[in-house]
Amino acid sequence: MFAGFVVFAIAGTMVARNYLNGDGVVLVVDNAKGDTPNTIPTDAATVERFAPQSIRIGDLELDNSVRAVGIEDDGELEVPDETEVGWYQYGSAPGLPGATVLAAHVSWNRTIGPFHQLGNLEPGARVDVVADDGSTRVYEVVERAVYDKDSLPIDRIWTTTGDETLVLITCGGSYNSNIRRYRQNIVVYALPVDELPPEDDSTEPRV
Numbered sequence: 001m002f003a004g005f006v007v008f009a010i011a012g013t014m015v016a017r018n019y020l021n022g023d024g025v026v027l028v029v030d031n032a033k034g035d036t037p038n039t040i041p042t043d044a045a046t047v048e049r050f051a052p053q054s055i056r057i058g059d060l061e062l063d064n065s066v067r068a069v070g071i072e073d074d075g076e077l078e079v080p081d082e083t084e085v086g087w088y089q090y091g092s093a094p095g096l097p098g099a100t101v102l103a104a105h106v107s108w109n110r111t112i113g114p115f116h117q118l119g120n121l122e123p124g125a126r127v128d129v130v131a132d133d134g135s136t137r138v139y140e141v142v143e144r145a146v147y148d149k150d151s152l153p154i155d156r157i158w159t160t161t162g163d164e165t166l167v168l169i170t171c172g173g174s175y176n177s178n179i180r181r182y183r184q185n186i187v188v189y190a191l192p193v194d195e196l197p198p199e200d201d202s203t204e205p206r207v
Helices: 013-021
Strands: 031-033 052-057 062-069 085-088 099-103 126-131 136-148 165-176 181-196
Touching (some): 052 099, 126 165
Parallel strands (some): 099 165
Antiparallel strands (some): 052 126, 085 099, 136 181, 165 181
């Protein structure tokens, strides 16, 4: 069975692209006066961040690598091949404000995709995301939703400000056999609950 994957991602794309194509910028917030902090909201598109490298979901027996993806010329989210999970690089990243978006196929090229069972993931499930600094961000699923492909909530998914959220996206709902695509997207939202430091690979005995 072939299952096309279509997600439209527009909001904030150009701003994030400009950041990623230039030098990294670290946001510096100075005190406005005395001990009163500047309350300019942090935007994850303008700060130094660590990209997700892998994702683990015990309830789905999933342990998969992650690679950065962008936007196709037609405005659709680029999705990697049937074995990979894609990180929307123009969005947020683990540990930062906004939505860290990871997307993958249900199935493609007669191969079961990494998010084949995403529609069965229940609230309370744990999701571990390992970043390229070696740290692990631990999330807890709080919601699973199904949206028409042209009705994804922009303010919850394509955002680099606000509360930190992990967003997992795949195809789902009813299947259109004429165009070999699902009509909807399954979206899982998860919130951070813990962070684990990089594992110590040192073989020297601890004192």
